Amino acid sequence: MASSSPINAAKDWFARMGWTPFYFQEEAWEAYEKGRCGLVNAPTGSGKTYSLLLPAILQPKLPAAGVKLIWITPIRALSKEIEQASRRAIEGLNLPWEVGVRTGDTSQAEKRRQKSSLPDILITTPESLHLLLSQKQASHLFRNLQCVVVDEWHELIGSKRAVQVELALSALKGMRPKLRVWGISATIGNMEEAMQILMGAEPVRPKPVIIRAQHEKRIEVTSILPDELEVLPWAGHLGIRLLEKVIPIIKSSGSCLIFTNTRSQAEIWYQRILDVAPELAGWLGMHHGSISRELRHWVEDALHSGDLKAVVCTSSLDLGVDFRPVETIIQIGSPKGVARFIQRAGRSGHQPGATSRIYFVPTHSLELVEAAALRSAIDSHIIEERVPYIRSFDVLIQWLVTLAVGEGFYPEVVLKQVRSTVSFSSMTDEEWLWILNFITTGGEPLGGYDEFHRVAIDADGRYFVEKRKVAMRHRLSMGTIVSEAMLQVRLLGGGFLGSIEEWFIARLKPGDVFWFAGKNLELVEVKAMTVRVRKSNSKAGIVPSWQGGRMPLSAQLGEQLRIKLGEAYIGRTDTPSVHPELVMIQPLIELQAERSVVPSERELLIEYFESEEGHHLYVYPFEGRLVHEGMAALIAYRISLFAPLTFSIAMNDYGFELLCDQPIPIQEALDSDIFTVQDLREDIQASVNETEMARRKFRDISHIAGLVFGGYPGKPMKEKHMQSNAQLFFNVFSEDEPNNILLHQAYDEVYTFQLEEARMHAAMDRIEKREIRLIHIEKPTPLAFPIMVDRLREKLTSERLEDRVKRMIEW
Structure with missing residues (x-):
């Protein structure tokens, strides 16, 4: 490497690639070289990855072996982009770095290889990082770690996965006190709070920085307007009627992502597009979280290579996937949030300086007002805040068992680490002792049951898991994403198509036809946890639905919606709106004013x-x-x-x-x-009925805390059994231990996140x-x-x- 400094080396490589670094990239390079921690805030497609990847891999005197850089991503699809970007930089700079990925999609052979030696750059998810920290030799695996980068931090911050990241960082900083921690985030309304959560509750020296891109991402919003307006609108009715206007946009685009808000919508739109334009068969793909890993990867590769012209997708392609050929974004229905809309728009023009263009397809007439509200919010730089999860004791309980499964832990050491997180900085000594008692004895109501004595204490006061069954069950249950019981969908020939929720299949009988993974399928039988199907020629079929798919309107978009609705009434102002959507809906507005x-x-x-x-x-x-x-x-x-x-x-x-x-x-x-x-x-x-609401919340809490076991691979516990077990614990705690911390957490989550x-x-x-x-x-x-x-x-x-x-x- 001829350059005298990492910054010069980065600039030289950019020049060879024909790129010019943005000021925020150079600012991040300089901050990293000075040993700073912080958060990079820049629009999608502006080169955020290289603002931190380059200084991390260009540091001199790196240790010879072991992971040096951990890159945490919220979704598996994003890990592929980071891997490609890393290899491009390593090859271009002629560096002897090894890159590896560790997610739920990683093969068992690769996981076994990583168990003894991790690559220089490890791209992973919060769940997979926790699994690595549950290894017996965890401190050895991370002995040379220098930096952790948390990508798309704004997506994690409003979930318990952010708490997972906080706890993992507290342990890694305990192993490596000089660890650099950086985040990458799109704009959110509470950026400073987001950085504080990432950095931890204790002061960091030198002071962390927020590095903001000075350039703005240009976003053009074009609504697909109906020929005739529904003056009495109803949800879901209009969207599919606009399909004839959507097809020409798909055909005229070199490549296109068609975003829907739910997996059910994705299945419907995929089928309807092919019904209307069968010539797109072979050029149209579908991507959502329930489709098999192999099919998702094939879709991603085919879109990147140009073998697919368009993909109907959900939030599974929201983040960071750098498909440079994507020219056009189509949003079906309102995304209900400004940040989500900007994120999806940013999939097009996914290069520095390029304009992002997005078409908005309303599913009913009133959503045209939301289109105008979204455009105004973008122009006014209005963005949502993310409400963080605080004091999620179910995650903490899971974390302590994770540490006990691994090398074990000493309470006085881990307590200091845990309190260094924002989430648990307010935890009292009494709450800490309750949690330790809970993982060792199950607490007062469960003390008589040996299966809840998960963690033992040795003569030195070290907490550890000695039972192999406890360790195995814990590793199978780790994570904070609790979904409904899932069944595997397989063709009679054995091909795996994906997973579907148990409650939906329970409604069907053999011979019924349903749409899934872009195919019309006839149900043959349900055996164990496998749904066996054959392809059907029937044109009719039931569309699967998944729980929890609908997102509520954000407060910021709601405010803009109230403003735009008031502006829409020309009778009040006598001035036509600058928004074509508000001009279009004048008959609806006039009927509202008339009635x-x-x-x-x-x-x-x-x-x-x-x-x-x-x-x-x-x-x-x-x-x-x-x-x-x-x-x-x-x-x-x-x-x-x-x-x-x-x-x-x-x-x-x-x-x-x-x-x-x-x-x-x-x-x-x-x-x-x-x-x-x-x-x-x-x-x-x-x-x-707060008790019933809390009872439903407790189902997920009990699963995360390890009270309820989800089952073994291929033999998951049925949903009704998990629900009944969780309700049993809820009733026992309510009657015998009303001060149970997990019980209180359930009520807190009802008021904070549900109501x-x-x-x-x-x-x-x-x-x-x-x-x-x-x-x-x-x-x-x-x-x-x-x-x-x-x-x-x-x-x-x-x-x-x-x-x-x-x-x-x-x-």
Whole structure:
């Protein structure tokens, strides 16, 4: 290497590649060379990887053996890009570095080889890193580690996987006190907090830095507008009708990613595209998390090489996959968040300085307002915050058993490490002792059962796992992603297609046809945990659905949506909008104004309507489904204090409905200020079945903490058995140990993440300061109609729903 310094070497290589480094890249190179830690914040496709990879591999006097750089990625697909980028740099700089990948897709042979010796650069996931730290020789494996880079940190920060990263970093810093820690992140609303969580609760010297790219990523948003507008919209109806307009975009693009919000949508759009344009067969692929690893890898390689023209995908291709041929991005339906939309848009123009272009396909007319809101949010640099998980004791319990499975641990040493994390910096001595007792005896209620005595203590006070069965079961259960029980889908000839949730297959009988992995499949039999199928020529089939696929509207997008809806009413301003979407929906807005009012950003609209079903109350906070679920229950409870009423509740991202067979005393309730934040927690507790919600949360907590075992490979425990076991523990703890830490955690997660109490409090506080417009309507309005349809969808089949909606439109 001819250059005198790592920075000069990096610049020389860039010059040979025909690239010019951005200022943020040079800033990161200099900060790394000075021994700093920090966070690199730059748009997708701007060269974030090389801002940290190059200085890490160009450091002089590196040890001869062992892993020196760990690169943590949130998804397996991203690991492939990092591997390719690393090899490109190593070959270009003529460095003797070895690169390896360790994820759930890594072969068993490679894992065995890595068990004794890790490559110089290890690209891995949080779960796989924990598995490595559970090895008996973990400290030897990491003895020469110099740096850890956490990629796409913004994606991890709002999950328990971030807690996994915090704990792993605390242990690695214990082994290597001078370890450099860096993160890579797209923009989020709480960037400083994100860096603090990554760095830890204790001061780091020299002070960590946030290095921000000064250039902005240009994003062009183009909506696919329908020829005819639904003035009474309902969710999911419009999108597929725009397919004829989407096909030409796919054909005219050199390559295209078609993003859907759920795996079910991906299956539907893949099939419908081929139905309308069969000439795309062989040029169109599909990619989502339930498809087999081999098929996903084939799709990624084929798109990169140009063998595929388009891929229908989900968030499985959201992050970092550097497919340079991708020219066009199509988003089916609103992504419900600004950051997610920007991330997906960034898949096109995935090079420094290039413009990202994204087409927006609404699934109902009101989503056109969301398109305008997304464009305004991008222009105004409005981005969501990520709420971190704090005090996730289920993850800590799993971590301590991981350490005990490996080299074992001494409590006084690990306590200091654990408290150095932001997540557990507030943990008390009493909570720590409770956790140690829990992993060694199972705690007071379970002390009499030997299977919960997982960790032993030797004469020196070292905590370790001595039972081979405990170690094996723990390694099989590690991780914080708890999904429904999955069944393998295999063709009769033996080909593996992917995995599907048990509850969906339980609805089918042999001979039924369903769509999966881009194929129409006939169910032959379910044997053990394998679904055997054959290809079907039938044109009809059931589309699988997966739990937890729908994302709620973010607070930031909700705010922009309220603003844009107010702007959309030309009758209020007499000035046509600059957004073509808002011009398009004028008939819908005019109908809303004719039947009710179009609320401005400073107003809360409430509509009251009487039909043969009963008395309907519609409220439109535009705060997302989760907030509306809790708010609807709260408002129903407060109204019921005036009269003993029973309500049915329905909601979508824009508002909620209270339906009652008796008149609703809404004016009297408004006069008493039912939207006050006073006594909010007490009234929430009275209005929702928090115990049942906590019971459902406890299912995942008990699995992560190791109370419930998911089963062995090929023999997973059935979902109903896991659920019943978790409920049994919940009941035992509730009755015999009400101060159980995991029990309290379940309730905390209900309020923080399910009911979004903090966001509900902010919404109620905002509403208190706004004018409330109570409008008595005679017919459903464009805002009310989709909520009505969503409620009917739960009761009617899709065919009957179509007929019912047609009759409702004629009201």
